[in-house]
Amino acid sequence: MTMRWRALAALAWRDTRTTRRRLLLSMSSIAIGVAALVAVDSYSSDVVRSIHVQARSLLGADLSVSARRPLPTQVTALLDSLHSRGAADTRVTTFSSMALVSGGEGTRLVQVRAMGAGAPFYGVIETSPSDKWKDLQSGPYAIVDSSLLIALNARIGDTLSLGYARFAILATLRNVPGDIGIAASLGPRVYIPDRFLGATRLLTFGSRAEYEALVKLPATIDADALAKSHRDIFDSLQVRARSVADTERSLTRSIEQLGRFLGLVGLIALLLGGTGVASAMRAYMAEKIDTIAILRCVGASSAQVFAIYLIEAAGLGLAGAALGVVLGVAAQMALPHVLGAFVPVDVTPQIEWMPVLGGLALGTWVGALFALGPVLGVRNVTPLQVLRRDADDAAQHAARSPWRDPARLTAGAVLVASVVAVCMARAESVMIGLWMSGAIGGAIGATWLAAVLCARAARRLATIPSRFVVRHGIANLERPGNQTRPVVLALGFGAFLLGTLALVQGNLLRELASTADASAANLAFFDVQTDQASPLDTMLRSRELPVLARVPIVPMRIATLASPHVVKRTSGSVTGRAAERPSWALRREYRSSYRDSIAPSEKLVAGRWWTSDGPDRDGVYEISLEQSLAEELGVALGDTITWDVQGVRIRTRVTSLREVQWTRFEPNFFVVFQPAALREAPQSFVLLTRVRDDADRAKLQRDAVERFPNVSTIDLSLIENAVGKILDRVSLAVRFMALFSVVTGALVLVSAIAASRRQRVREGVLLKTLGATRAQIARMLFTEYALLGAIGSAAGIVLAVGGAWAAMHFIFDVPFALTPLPLVVVAAATMVLTVVIGLVAARDVFAETPMAALREV
């Protein structure tokens, strides 16, 4: 190399003199992908950092010990023994109950948290009016979510009834460490002092509650070591122990997972932008052939020319990536508003250097790699082309068939390897990295395939219209140096994300609504005690309301399980996670029922339903298991399970397996017993009824709660509302990411138009010279962009239908129904966006006077 790099760089800089703005525009399509990655990664770092700082406040203690039943004496004894070493502990009991306000209207299912003195040890619960938390323990007070006040039409100072006790509402909650925003839409929170818990008389038989001890440890005791050394005891007692480090680990893990998913979308946006850069670069290089031929003529070697344009490509990649970083940091500041509801910590965004530098490096690298393909074509330009323009043809032809060029194949392979490497670096395991690479390849490949097929269909149609302007508009999609493919890819992917989202959301809501319609019941009473079942029944019938079901519920645990697989598992001869701790399915509390016949929401898939009502000769009863639970437990028909029902052992044999339609609004059970087995066991009941009128339903709930304060009700319409709210929040987050893809598509389109601007203006001018009016030219452009938008949205929608079907089928297990309206909206929006952007970007084509046809040669 005779020229020095500095001289080459200077030449490269000068070479871009007239086209810098346009080149920057084409590189901006990369900027959006970089922005998405920087924003997501920076925000994720922000959150992880905040979790680290706030972890102690999130747990509210150094160690939390919790169980689904009152803490066993072994555990409380252990906690007491720690007192002498300087530890302190307090209790938090969490459960659901009905709340109502004296003199107010309506009732509401709430999350009650009975807080012991001193709880939480760390972190501040902020209230409005402020500083009321410290007063909570001084009397029968409650601090509640403001949404409860709205729902019950109550005010601070009103009296709140919980069970048999009354509390004065002291304040509303402004911020509770560790609570994610959407939790409140599932059930407003009510904090009361622990010492008034008994007065509510709510924790009766069968109530589900979580009993937690918060422990504050002196510096001399390590929470992790303590939890570890007692793990066996805790496990055997079905008690969960969490340290600050555990909390931090599990929260960090889920944030990183969210970050990975959103990062995946960013990575795809980056690659889509990259395809835009490749086509813009191809158009640019085609224009540069003369310049290159002249450079070759005056003595530049092929390698030097290549170096000049490689420097340009890298410089542009850097510029695009830098722009992306700036946008990304701006988006990072916006993300807390979009994702805040899912995140359990308060996040203060700050510049995170790792994501910023990573985004800059990745953007430059990907931009340069995509630009490399067209740049490699300069090697084919000979000095002869200065003299003979015909030689263009051969060179361009050679430049267009990358498959025969080892250098371009290598560039492609390096690109693929880079993407896989980036996925590996972002994933926690090789498998997940490969899976992510596959997902990216699949998403882009499927969009590409759909784009190609739609474009082919359009070409078929192109011969049909008799109007010249329409035919010409369609032909424009095929013009040399066209950017149909990258534009359609980016638009299609955006439409795909938005369409899938709209369909999934629509399907879930429709399913929910149809459940509500199909379910005979719309109001459930639960925690109904044995002596309350008949009076409640009578109360309903006296109002001419049907009692649609009266289902007994018996809480129990697995005592022993006689199945070959499980014996192995608990004996520890199996390696891996399962061997370390028995699975959740073994340790959990089961709420089972008993009945004579199979329910309408169930289907028998193996074995047969019992016909007798009594144990066999050995005193073994028959049970029916839900299919997936049987898999989880590793039991088959004929296996025996012994249950611990409030201290009484009941031996059972699995005689049938059921498939359960869980989405129906009626109580469903993992385990159903032969009636004789449980008829005498301690139990509570669920009663179902249907009240058509909203006001009647509200009144019934209130009357029932006043008479049976411990009985809770679930109103189906409230569930629908809550699910709708959660879906809204989730879709907001996904839509935010889809926006990156759509913006990338728009930018690719703008840069595509800019790249072919000279050609378009020349052609527009020529057509005007030949007699075309401005309206005719506008119609051509309109046809072109409308078709581009149509192909893009068609490709996206085909994929969206597939994607939504797969999501409904494999994830939600709900039948898929095609709802055309959201798809029409997405398609129309994509087309309008394309046409508007296209016409605005191409306004030069109208503006230029035909005189230019003579001047420009």
Place this chain on the structure above:
Amino acid sequence: MLVARELTKSFPSGDRKITVLRDVSFTIAGGEFVAIVGPSGSGKTTLLGLLAGLDTPTSGSVRLDDVDLATLGEDARARMRGAKVGFVFQSFQLIPTLTALENVRVPLDLRGDQSAQARASKLLARVGLADRVHHYPVRLSGGEQQRVAIARAFVNSPTVLFADEPTGNLDQATGLRIVELLEELNRDAGTTVVIVTHDTELASHARRIIRLSDGLVVEDRERSA
């Protein structure tokens, strides 16, 4: 048929005004074959643009078939060109995405003329490209491209055809054939042909020569037969 009256065209350049054409007047009758000649920068192309209604004069007027072009709007002038004017350019100016036949059809297509296909085929045969109709411009030689351009210029049976250095990008032999083709079409169809060139050899084929220098008509003579 084509009347230029005291045409003046000036462009602002910085704070000064550059006058490219000064009081140019002449009348061209139907069926004439005229060459406008002059050195580079003499205002030839500007004049051609004004005559064809591609541009508007600073003062003066152009009348084509008794219509004052200044009274027509941009789109009306475009329609007028589509109906009455043909163009041949130095750089051919074919649309790269269209085949030879489709390029020739364009002026008729823009008018929605149903006879486009038949007329375009006939004209391509006439310029000797019957076997090249479905080729794209990049697959044609320079001479072939210019013949396609001439076919396109004649497809709408124009009353006047403007040619801007039509042989400028061609070798001598090919250029000669193009000129002969223009002469033939001028003779057979009676179309007025106005060629702009600085090539005296090409100009010698014209029956009348208008010479420009520094924006002024310095000579306007019939070639002695």
